[in-house]
Amino acid sequence: MEEYKIEMKINGERLVATTQADESLLKFLRRNGFFEVKCGCEKGECGTCTVILQGKAVKSCITLALQANNKEVWTIRGMEKFELGRKLQESFVQYGAIQCGFCTPGMILVAKAYLDKNPIPDRKEIKREIAGNLCRCTGYKKIIDAIYAVAEENKKMN
Amino acid sequence: MKQIKYISPRTKEEALEVLQQEKDRACIVAGCSNVLPNLKDKKIAPQILVDITTLESLKGIFKKEGKILLGPLTTINELISSKIILEEYPVLTQAAREFADPIVRNTATVGGNLVTASPAADLAVPLLSLDAIVKIESLGDKREVNLINFFTAPGETILNSHELVVGIEFKQSDINKNGCFMKIGQRKAMAISIATLAVNLDWKENTINQIRIAAGSVAPTPLRLTGVEEFLKNKKLNQELIEEAVIKVSKEVNPISDIRASEGYRRYISGILFKRAIERLAN
Amino acid sequence: MSQLKIIGKPISRDDAWAKAKGELKYADDFSLPGMLYGKVLHSKYPAAKIISINTEKAKQFSGVRAVLTAGDVPHNETVTRFGQSSEVGKGFEGLYRVLADKKVRFMGEAIALLAADTEEIAEEAINLIEVEYEPLPGVFDPVEAMQPGAYLVGEVDSNIIAQFGCAQGDIERGFKEADIIIEDTYKVPFVDHAYLETESGIAWIDENSVINIRVGSQVIEHFRDVADVLGLPHNRVRYRGTMMGGGFGGKEDITVETYLALLTWKTKKPVRLVYSREESILCHSKRHPFIMHYKVGAKKDGKLVALEAELISDAGAYPYLSPWVNLYATVNAAGPYCIPHIKVNTYCVLTNNTFTSANRGFGAPQPNMAYESIMDELAHQLSINPLEIRRINCLTTGKALSTTGQTFKTYVALPEVAEKAWEALGNPTRIKDKYKKVGQGLAIGLMSYGRMTFLHDSSRCYVRLESDGSILIRSGIPDLGGGQVSILCQIVAEELGVPMSKINIYYSDTALTPLAGTTTATRQTYMSGNAALKAAREIKKRLIYKAAQMMNVHTDNLDIGEEKIIVKYKPSQYLPLIEAIKACNADGIELFCEAQFNGPFTMTPDLSNIRGMIFPDFTFGAQAVEIAVDIETGEVEVLKLVTCYDVGKAINPLSVEGQMEGGSIYGLGYALMEEVIIKDGVTLTPSFSEYIIPTSADVPEAKAILVESGGGLGPYGAKGIGEPACSIIAPAILNAIYNAVGVRIKSLPATPEKIIRTLKGQFN
Structure with missing residues (x-):
């Protein structure tokens, strides 16, 4: 099997590693110890493996590792480096948006990418935006609460 | 052991050369939302993945001489945020908003949705009702195919293995401006359609000048309901006509029963979706 | 009792930050040197005779370390048990068959196990196991299956495995008295738990020859069942339960643990096994239609x-x-x-x-x-x-x-x-x-x-007050995401008057944490909550006893809160908790307790x-x-x-x-x-x-x-x-x-x- 050397910046740190042509970014990341990227279905149908690639949320199970070559990837472990990331983490904790926690990394990342683009969404918009990330525990209410609280704070600061 | 290679051509020409050389050993990848699951399920077994995501010439939405050209690598979210698409081709914006989910829309592409050729391809339906043309190139050759002739069977198109879709084009016109897309799925997001339907309508003083109706998930391929279109042409739009047309829509679609819905419901719901679309356009 | 300070308050869960930061490690977020990858071969037919299984090609495949079939399992057939401590009778104990033998009963049933150096090798090699089936008619409708002469799913003479009845009054008289009678039939389908974390785990053998299984399980007491399958003493199998990515009852039965244990036992190497989403839906339990x-x-x-x-x-x-x-x-x-x-x-x-x-x-x-x-x-x-x-x-x-x-x-x-x-x-x-x-x-x-109540249920919890005023809890409680673990922290924090941040809890380990019973039956807040309460109150009693001596106040007049032992009628008079701890330690008063709470017992x-x-x-x-x-x-x-x-x-x-x-x-x-x-x-x-x-x-x-x-x-x-x-x-x-x-x-x-x-x- 042919190996390809790739390089990416993950959470601000350079990683050089090898991959194979058909390896997903999800598998690549987990194989390199980024276990915080969760695997729920490997078909793009659950959103647990969401990462931020070049500023956009993507499902890493339906992205080739090679497609992230020379790019910037952020996982939940890198969110502490952003004010918005920290606020979202804090808010998820505070509002009880976390139960089993398996969807949490994906949820926070999709919320981060979205609020970067649209800092003051309403609840309906938040609900629409997280529709690619399944959660089996919370019924979504408290996740929406948590993201909305950050949006409200953004509103106050504007 | 499987041997699979990867190449990311730097130019369109290089991509075409690779395709010419590798033919059906090659699999083009872009948004990957279908390719990776298919690889995992061993539904496909290419020997080389040709990643075209870096080909800038295949990206973007261009307006020129009364036409719009979509680069096949245009993502669904790019379509949604395009002002010109919203104003001139709202049927496409509407469909794009119901496509998969917000994350997949970041990477899934228009071209990918077409070449995958799922009977349930959500973007194929509005593009059919916009009467889109598919621009195809191969090494040293080009051709154009009306989208209506593009799909041949579930998962199959007229595209040869050495060919690449390089653009999707449709006209700026009154009829294209007045469109409506309808979808029914098992849920509101991440839903494979039970049925979709798009209508584009040009009418004056209650008379239909021209109408295009396209439907998805109700036949082996996304299709135009040309029989109903023909029936409606030059007719006065009124309640009886709509009711008659609803029955004709139900008859013209050719669905199967599967886990998502029965043939009967799909025929029935296609008629309803048509009625809803035409009512919205006529009001 | 004084006003509650932590109980009843909408507080952040103990486990929330680790999850928000992506630091929490679930069952398979873990690797060990030399780890192998396990894979299960599932039946292609819902009902069939297994004529033969040929594992030779798979065994010869480069990188394959073990292939197991029913014959390789020391005790392939045991009974399903769920941590109960009382004898409940045969009616409740069904056949637990690890690998299909002679006959398959459903599509997705495990037939063989394989371990290989990489995931890719395991995936490829599993398909090299050749199974010759003779398809059987099977029966797929329970009403049909009840009829005399129906195809027999198992090896006994009826498909009906349990019957229950309840009655009171006189049903015929009842309907005679009715002015209106409604009669109808209702149906509900199979459903899946659809937890986002599929069944997964890692197993290895430690230096004491104990098989360790790192897995998300609602019933860590299954360590006994796994030991029975292997023919090992119960204390040679250890579950190290992790936080689960959802359970909903689906991780109540044994999932992949037996397979992991068998593969690690056979290869003497660490093994990881993760179900794909498809395996989770096809091969594991569903809700009853x-x-x-x-x-x-x-x-x-x-x-x-x-x-x-x-x-x-x-x-x-x-x-x-x-x-x-x-x-x-x-x-x-x-x-x-x-x-x-x-x-x-x-x-x-x-x-x-x-x-x-x-x-x-x-x-x-x-x-x-x-x-x-x-x-x-x-x-x-x-x-x-x-x-x-x-x-x-x-x-x-x-x-x-x-x-x-x-x-x-x-x-x-x-x-x-x-x-x-x-x-x-x-x-x-x-x-x-x-x-x-x-x-x-x-x-x-x-x-x-x-x-x-006829299961005679109990739960245990251990609490220890450290010399610096921090607290350590050990409880076998599994947490499927509902916050079961955090509840215990909250109860102990309340009772011993310390903030949640000063508590550290070890959970879900069958060797080192006192068994707390299953996270099923909506029982943990009730059962383990009471066990934690009992342990914390025992320590509290000892602290107050000592403090009463030191403060020269009757024990009835003392309470604990905010890391102080306070005189109830005069809150400005208090002894810092740390002083009481020091005094207890100096006097040899035990500031730890393992308590057991029993539910009501019936026949x-x-x-x-x-x-x-x-x-x-x-x-x-x-x-x-x-x-x-x-x-x-x-x-x-x-x-x-x-x-x-x-x-x-x-x-x-x-x-x-x-x-x-x-x-x-x-x-x-x-x-x-x-x-x-x-x-x-x-x-x-x-x-x-x-x-x-x-x-x-x-x-x-x-x-x-x-x-x-x-x-x-x-x-x-x-x-x-x-x-x-x-x-x-x-x-x-x-x-x-x-x-x-x-x-x-x-x-x-x-x-x-x-x-x-x-x-x-x-x-x-």
Whole structure:
């Protein structure tokens, strides 16, 4: 099997590693110890493996590792480096948006990418935006609460 | 052991050369939302993945001489945020908003949705009702195919293995401006359609000048309901006509029963979706 | 007792930060040097004879380290046990067969195990195992399977694996007294738990020759079952349970642990095994489909007089927890109503479908769907409003459960919760869309919390106060995501007057943490909460004893709070906790305690006529919904959803609301979209694009109303809420559909197509 050397910046740190042509970014990341990227279905149908690639949320199970070559990837472990990331983490904790926690990394990342683009969404918009990330525990209410609280704070600061 | 290679051509020409050389050993990848699951399920077994995501010439939405050209690598979210698409081709914006989910829309592409050729391809339906043309190139050759002739069977198109879709084009016109897309799925997001339907309508003083109706998930391929279109042409739009047309829509679609819905419901719901679309356009 | 400082407050869970930061390691977020990758070969047929299995090619494949079939398993056939400490009789213990031998019973059954150097090799090599099958006819419908002469799924002479009955009064007389009788059949499908973390784990052998299994399990007591399979002493198998990415009953049976143990035992190397989503759907347990025939009689004024029910459930190919689930269904069959004449019979039947077992609600959601539909129909036919008919008939304090005669001594909140839920809906929303009709629906119910009392359930917890005033807890409690672990921290923090941040807890380890029993049956807050409370109070007693001496104040006048031992009548007078700790340590007073809490114990009941106490207590609740039905497409949009339960005492209101909101959406999926379609034993919905669960776009923002009567058996009067919260939403939605468009959907899920078919008859 042919190996390809790739390089990416993950959470601000350079990683050089090898991959194979058909390896997903999800598998690549987990194989390199980024276990915080969760695997729920490997078909793009659950959103647990969401990462931020070049500023956009993507499902890493339906992205080739090679497609992230020379790019910037952020996982939940890198969110502490952003004010918005920290606020979202804090808010998820505070509002009880976390139960089993398996969807949490994906949820926070999709919320981060979205609020970067649209800092003051309403609840309906938040609900629409997280529709690619399944959660089996919370019924979504408290996740929406948590993201909305950050949006409200953004509103106050504007 | 499987041997699979990867190449990311730097130019369109290089991509075409690779395709010419590798033919059906090659699999083009872009948004990957279908390719990776298919690889995992061993539904496909290419020997080389040709990643075209870096080909800038295949990206973007261009307006020129009364036409719009979509680069096949245009993502669904790019379509949604395009002002010109919203104003001139709202049927496409509407469909794009119901496509998969917000994350997949970041990477899934228009071209990918077409070449995958799922009977349930959500973007194929509005593009059919916009009467889109598919621009195809191969090494040293080009051709154009009306989208209506593009799909041949579930998962199959007229595209040869050495060919690449390089653009999707449709006209700026009154009829294209007045469109409506309808979808029914098992849920509101991440839903494979039970049925979709798009209508584009040009009418004056209650008379239909021209109408295009396209439907998805109700036949082996996304299709135009040309029989109903023909029936409606030059007719006065009124309640009886709509009711008659609803029955004709139900008859013209050719669905199967599967886990998502029965043939009967799909025929029935296609008629309803048509009625809803035409009512919205006529009001 | 002084005012509660941590209990009852909406606090952040102990585990929340680790999850928010992505630091928490789930079962397979872990690797070990030299680790192998395990893979399971599953049956391609639902019913077949295994003529031969040839593993040679797979064994020869480069990188393959082991291939195991039934013959390689020391004790391939044992019985299913679930951590119970009492002898419950054979009826409840089904065959647990690790690998199929001679005959396969369902598609997806494990036939062989393989371990290889890499995942890719394992995936390729597993296909090199050649199995020669001779397909057998099989039986896929439980009613058919019950008939004499039916194809036999197992090796015994009947497919019926359990039968239960309940009766009171005289059923014939009851129906004679009735002014109105409603008789109908209701059906519910297979559903999947759809936890986002699939079944997975890692196993290795440590320096003491102990097989360690790192896995997310709701029942870590399965270490004994795994040891039995391997023929090892129980103390040579150790579960190191991790936080689960959801359980919902699906991680209550053994999942991949036995396979992991066998592969590591055989290869002497660490092994990882992770189910794909497809394997999770195809090969692991489902919620039982039921066919429920009901006949209910009432007087003109709405008063119920008789209820007869026959429940038939599809156990799938192996018993697992089926008898238990069916016992729950039997007890729940008449719902929360006082009915003088009752007759319930339940049959649990093997088929060649995927096996069924525990799923959140454990046999309650199924009959609840049927009897609450009937109550609604009765209300309609008698022109009584839905709230009123329930008020007339529901159990109240001091009354007895109609099926078993168990009397409720504490507050029965049914009238209160029903009213609160119904009223919270408010007036029907007006919608301008001419194709949409709005309807409202109500359902009430009861569900037990705590395990069946004849299981003699207990839980243990160890608490230790450190010399710096920090606290260490050890409890075997598994946390499936509901916050079970955090609840114990909260209780200990409250009792010993320290902040949550000063507590560290070790959980779910069968070797090092005291066994706390299963995270099932909505029992952990009740059982382990009480064990933690008992341990913490014992330490508190010792601290106060010492402090009383030091402060020269009577022990009755001292309390602990904010890291101080305070004089109750004069809070400015206190002893810092740390001083008391120092003094205790100097005196050799033990500042640690392992406590055991026992639930009530009863004898195994007569299963043909179950009477008396079966469960320690029940949680009462009501759910109300408002929906809009599109009369042309059949689509249902849930506009409002209210869940009101008497939770006794909300230890952490955020967590309780989380259970109620999440539970109701779990139930919404059951009502409207979820079904594992199994046709002739073949699963047609093996992925998340076919097995549909609700997304955020499909659900309303659920409202949770907490009633806190303080009447529960848990710490501070808490009751359990995890399972009850999902158990009556489906009938509430069905009743709302009826209210909106006048059609009664009698089988789940209520898909748009089903609604339109019922509304319009045939298409076209």
